Amino acid sequence: MERKRSDIIADELESLILDGSFADGERLDESQLAERFNVSRTPLREAFQRLALSGLAEQIPRRGVFVRQPGPVELIEMFEVMAALEALCGELAAARITDAALEDLRAANARCQQAVEARDTDAYYRENECFHGILYRQSGNGFLEQESRRLHRRLQPFRRLQLRVRGRLAQSMAEHEAIVDALEAGDAKAAAAALKSHVAVQGEKFHHLIASLRQAAE
Amino acid sequence: MERKRSDIIADELESLILDGSFADGERLDESQLAERFNVSRTPLREAFQRLALSGLAEQIPRRGVFVRQPGPVELIEMFEVMAALEALCGELAAARITDAALEDLRAANARCQQAVEARDTDAYYRENECFHGILYRQSGNGFLEQESRRLHRRLQPFRRLQLRVRGRLAQSMAEHEAIVDALEAGDAKAAAAALKSHVAVQGEKFHHLIASLRQAAE
DNA sequence: GTCAAGTTTTTTGTATACAAGAATTACAAT
DNA sequence: ATTGTAATTCTTGTATACAAAAAACTTGAC
Numbered sequence: 001m002e003r004k005r006s007d008i009i010a011d012e013l014e015s016l017i018l019d020g021s022f023a024d025g026e027r028l029d030e031s032q033l034a035e036r037f038n039v040s041r042t043p044l045r046e047a048f049q050r051l052a053l054s055g056l057a058e059q060i061p062r063r064g065v066f067v068r069q070p071g072p073v074e075l076i077e078m079f080e081v082m083a084a085l086e087a088l089c090g091e092l093a094a095a096r097i098t099d100a101a102l103e104d105l106r107a108a109n110a111r112c113q114q115a116v117e118a119r120d121t122d123a124y125y126r127e128n129e130c131f132h133g134i135l136y137r138q139s140g141n142g143f144l145e146q147e148s149r150r151l152h153r154r155l156q157p158f159r160r161l162q163l164r165v166r167g168r169l170a171q172s173m174a175e176h177e178a179i180v181d182a183l184e185a186g187d188a189k190a191a192a193a194a195l196k197s198h199v200a201v202q203g204e205k206f207h208h209l210i211a212s213l214r215q216a217a218e
Numbered sequence: 219m220e221r222k223r224s225d226i227i228a229d230e231l232e233s234l235i236l237d238g239s240f241a242d243g244e245r246l247d248e249s250q251l252a253e254r255f256n257v258s259r260t261p262l263r264e265a266f267q268r269l270a271l272s273g274l275a276e277q278i279p280r281r282g283v284f285v286r287q288p289g290p291v292e293l294i295e296m297f298e299v300m301a302a303l304e305a306l307c308g309e310l311a312a313a314r315i316t317d318a319a320l321e322d323l324r325a326a327n328a329r330c331q332q333a334v335e336a337r338d339t340d341a342y343y344r345e346n347e348c349f350h351g352i353l354y355r356q357s358g359n360g361f362l363e364q365e366s367r368r369l370h371r372r373l374q375p376f377r378r379l380q381l382r383v384r385g386r387l388a389q390s391m392a393e394h395e396a397i398v399d400a401l402e403a404g405d406a407k408a409a410a411a412a413l414k415s416h417v418a419v420q421g422e423k424f425h426h427l428i429a430s431l432r433q434a435a436e
Numbered sequence: 437g438t439c440a441a442g443t444t445t446t447t448t449g450t451a452t453a454c455a456a457g458a459a460t461t462a463c464a465a466t
Numbered sequence: 467a468t469t470g471t472a473a474t475t476c477t478t479g480t481a482t483a484c485a486a487a488a489a490a491c492t493t494g495a496c
Contacts, residue, residue: 041451
């Protein structure tokens with residue numbers, strides 16, 4: 001499937017913004033980026049539209065587009081919403097999940113455990129994503145799955161950062177186990193609660209990390 | 219604030235799609251619509267991007283854009299997510315809502331009641347929207363507010379349809395009262411539960427309406 | 437008559453040209 | 467020196483021109 005240049009550029013810019021290659025409030029210069037990507041302004045403008053609509057940039061008419069890095073407050077807000085979405089996924093999945101999917105979850109979890117023991121945060125990160133992806137799918141609600149993936153992707157780089165907090169990996173693993181157990185038991189309430197706190201705690205941990213980094217900088 | 223032509227067209231097309239002026243799967247012809255709106259293809263293409271990203275249309279590379287009307291299943295899925303978001307709004311608002319906002323909610327509710335008595339579904343619809351808008355705001359979570367508004371807007375036309383079901387207006391009013399009471403009492407759990415069922419029931423009612431309409435058509 | 441291959445036509449994607457609005461700078465007046 | 471204004475420059479928004487790919491049509495063989 002041949003993709004359009006504008007799509008490729010949108011992905012590229014998205015990654016660059018999420019990686020922090022652009023500072024908050026920085027203006028994205030059309031002609032400059034057009035030269036950099038060796039395309040005309042047209043596909044760039046289409047990419048900008050995508051960024052603006054997914055909240056990564058702000059488009060001010062006749063002024064240009066500016067990257068919008070979420071601040072600590074907005075991040076916590078986003079994690080709060082993510083927690084609610086994942087809780088719903090868990091609640092629905094508890095009643096709908098297949099045995100095969102439960103197996104997959106356990107397998108992903110085992111790989112997670114290996115990553116923790118190997119101190120391989122990259123691997124943990126990958127498997128963690130797999131774990132949550134299965135959950136979204138098993139909610140049996142396509143729209144919910146789609147929205148969850150969208151927000152998950154947006155929070156990706158911050159999740160990663162948050163994993164640096166000491167002891168977080170092991171704690172996260174234990175939470176995963178509790179989630180799978182609740183799903184296996186078909187306990188919707190327990191699954192929802194476990195997921196909600198699992199995600200919400202990430203926002204809090206992130207907050208702590210930010211605060212400590214700021215303190216260290218002074 | 220001068221808006222761009224592409225924005226105006228996007229809004230226009232959005233309304234047309236939501237109004238049902240375009241059938242599901244219908245192709246949106248660039249040159250045809252360009253002529254209709256008296257603009258070139260460029261702003262139209264930008265409008266298409268917006269439609270595609272908000273889920274109202276599907277953009278297939280090198281093939282064109284096609285309107286995507288959600289089917290009954292997808293609608294119920296969307297209401298399910300909306301219920302979770304509104305429940306979160308209620309949960310947060312229970313702890314954060316101001317006295318002034320509580321007053322506003324009661325006022326909006328009173329106007330709702332008047333509309334019910336006057337059998338004025340349009341007015342009810344308006345006030346209902348106001349009611350929920352206050353709630354989103356009072357969650358104190360800007361991101362949640364934004365996401366709730368987005369989904370609310372998308373479900374707007376279907377909510378309206380659902381209000382036709384006999385007795386729904388009165389029931390909805392009672393639910394509103396319960397929500398405000400829970401908020402006033404600062405009972406987060408009760409507020410969340412009340413909102414969740416208030417919204418979820420809309421999806422179900424809608425399902426019934428669809429089913430009965432289909433039956434009537436045969 | 438049907439199916440297939442090749443050609444024409446249509447339509448999308450991209451580049452460039454042009455128009456209009458905003459920012460900046462130069463300059464004059466106080 | 468500062469402030470207000472006019473002119474210039476720069477940037478965005480829109481139109482048009484061109485390229486490439488897909489759809490539609492024609493023609494020919496079976």
